[in-house]
Amino acid sequence: MKTNLLQSTLLVTIFSLIACHHQPAPESTSIQRPNILFIAVDDLRPELNCYGKTQIQSPNLDRLASEGFLFERAYCNVPVCGASRASILTGLRPTPDRFLDYKTRVADEAPDVITLPQHFKQNGYETFSYGKIFHHRNDRSESWTDTPWHPQMDTPGGGSWRDYQVPAHIEMDNDDSPLRGPAYEYASVTDTTYFDGKIAERALRKLGQLSQDTSPFFMALGFLKPHLPFNAPQKYWDLYPTDSISLAGFRDYPAEAPVQSHHSFGELRHYNNMPQAGAVPDSTAKQLIRGYYACVTYVDAMIGRVLEGLKANGMDQNTIVILWGDHGWSLGDHGLWCKHSTFNVAMQTPLLLRVPGKKGGQRIKALTEFIDVYPSLVELSGLPLPGHLQGNSFVGLLDDPAGKGKDALFCRWKKSDAIKTDRYLYTEWFDAEEKSVARMLYDHQNDPDETINIAEKEENKALVASLSQRLRQQRQLDR
Numbered sequence: 066m067k068t069n070l071l072q073s074t075l076l077v078t079i080f081s082l083i084a085c086h087h088q089p090a091p092e093s094t095s096i097q098r099p100n101i102l103f104i105a106v107d108d109l110r111p112e113l114n115c116y117g118k119t120q121i122q123s124p125n126l127d128r129l130a131s132e133g134f135l136f137e138r139a140y141c142n143v144p145v146c147g148a149s150r151a152s153i154l155t156g157l158r159p160t161p162d163r164f165l166d167y168k169t170r171v172a173d174e175a176p177d178v179i180t181l182p183q184h185f186k187q188n189g190y191e192t193f194s195y196g197k198i199f200h201h202r203n204d205r206s207e208s209w210t211d212t213p214w215h216p217q218m219d220t221p222g223g224g225s226w227r228d229y230q231v232p233a234h235i236e237m238d239n240d241d242s243p244l245r246g247p248a249y250e251y252a253s254v255t256d257t258t259y260f261d262g263k264i265a266e267r268a269l270r271k272l273g274q275l276s277q278d279t280s281p282f283f284m285a286l287g288f289l290k291p292h293l294p295f296n297a298p299q300k301y302w303d304l305y306p307t308d309s310i311s312l313a314g315f316r317d318y319p320a321e322a323p324v325q326s327h328h329s330f331g332e333l334r335h336y337n338n339m340p341q342a343g344a345v346p347d348s349t350a351k352q353l354i355r356g357y358y359a360c361v362t363y364v365d366a367m368i369g370r371v372l373e374g375l376k377a378n379g380m381d382q383n384t385i386v387i388l389w390g391d392h393g394w395s396l397g398d399h400g401l402w403c404k405h406s407t408f409n410v411a412m413q414t415p416l417l418l419r420v421p422g423k424k425g426g427q428r429i430k431a432l433t434e435f436i437d438v439y440p441s442l443v444e445l446s447g448l449p450l451p452g453h454l455q456g457n458s459f460v461g462l463l464d465d466p467a468g469k470g471k472d473a474l475f476c477r478w479k480k481s482d483a484i485k486t487d488r489y490l491y492t493e494w495f496d497a498e499e500k501s502v503a504r505m506l507y508d509h510q511n512d513p514d515e516t517i518n519i520a521e522k523e524e525n526k527a528l529v530a531s532l533s534q535r536l537r538q539q540r541q542l543d544r
């Protein structure tokens with residue numbers, strides 16, 4: 066799927082022609098690169114209007130999709146923050162031994178690999194990280210022109226990443242109980258009181274400065290919501306009265322699913338108003354869904370401000386915008402919450418891309434995985450391709466949105482590996498001796514909500530054998 070040299074040259078030429086505001090006239094030998102605005106939204110599943118979800122309001126991300134490309138089937142390679150970010154930022158797959166959980170540090174697990182922002186930096190870009198990009202702020206900080214910034218750094222005493230504003234909640238969060246404060250909060254505060262508003266402000270200030278600069282930039286913005294706790298200004302909660310909230314469509318555990326696929330969503334139970342065992346009651350589930358929606362609409366508004374700022378500074382015509390959620394999220398689907406599984410809802414993410422000069426409002430159906438992002442941005446910018454990358458550029462699909470693309474992609478969570486094909490999602494679990502101990506298979510054509518595991522059905526024997534073989538081949542390759 067590599068774009069040919071002619072196309073790359075043409076693209077760079079187009080950017081050269083339209084990049085009139087940001088730079089003085091380039092010398093005849095220099096190439097004007099596009100800027101990159103790289104936006105991560107923590108724990109954002111494709112719960113957006115533009116993905117066909119009707120309960121939620123996401124006008125700014127919908128507009129971005131209408132001006133660019135929406136990837137209908139984009140998947141993270143590992144459904145947890147730290148590891149997923151390590152994977153997208155290095156272009157490397159997680160393996161049974163690498164990029165396993167939220168604590169992942171690229172500096173420990175892939176210390177010599179050129180990271181995505183580092184590659185841009187080495188090719189003449191100024192690179193900036195505001196908010197949460199690498200899970201650990203100081204991880205591979207040589208990737209950035211400036212020290213990575215997080216709004217917590219400007220909070221007296223360092224504050225807490227949980228960013229409560231209601232005094233009683235701050236007190237609960239800091240008391241002797243092992244539990245954190247509540248799982249959600251609404252406060253009558255301005256947009257810029259919470260961290261995501263501060264990230265948008267910082268980005269806007271920097272964009273103003275960069276508009277006077279001559280180097281291209283790679284600005285990474287890591288918005289923190291809708292990660293728990295679901296804290297957002299009251300006005301966003303008011304958009305979602307409790308009575309208007311519908312619970313997940315399928316809330317039972319899938320029939321015949323192996324016990325290994327269960328989890329107890331411990332991340333949610335860290336919060337002091339959540340049940341410490343058992344199911345989440347429907348009344349609590351509705352408040353969590355309200356909170357998730359309020360946070361998405363809040364972050365959508367903050368991203369809208371940044372995109373307006375990009376335009377106001379005359380840089381929207383020479384800046385590629387890419388937006389991704391770092392993994393999916395279970396909002397009561399299957400009776401589960403949070404990420405940490407290989408159910409589709411925990412692995413599928415939004416992926417939006419706006420490229421100057423490319424016709425907008427197009428939807429890409431091909432399977433896409435996060436390791437494909439690095440080579441794609443490199444190709445779109447006309448940079449040399451680093452040799453270590455394990456994904457494929459999806460740039461060819463931008464001119465052929467109905468193109469087939471990959472026939473399978475791979476995700477991994479702890480002891481399980483998953484393969485997603487056009488129609489099926491198959492997961493297999495392995496023990497310490499690499500022996501297969503459980504499996505599950507869902508038919509997304511006939512059972513998109515994953516209500517019944519059909520891996521053990523006699524009629525699927527050949528299909529399971531073939532998916533299992535591919536999955537094991539990939540597992541061997543990754544070793």
Ligand SMILES: [Ca+2]
Nearest residue numbers: 107108146391
């Ligand atoms: Ca996350």
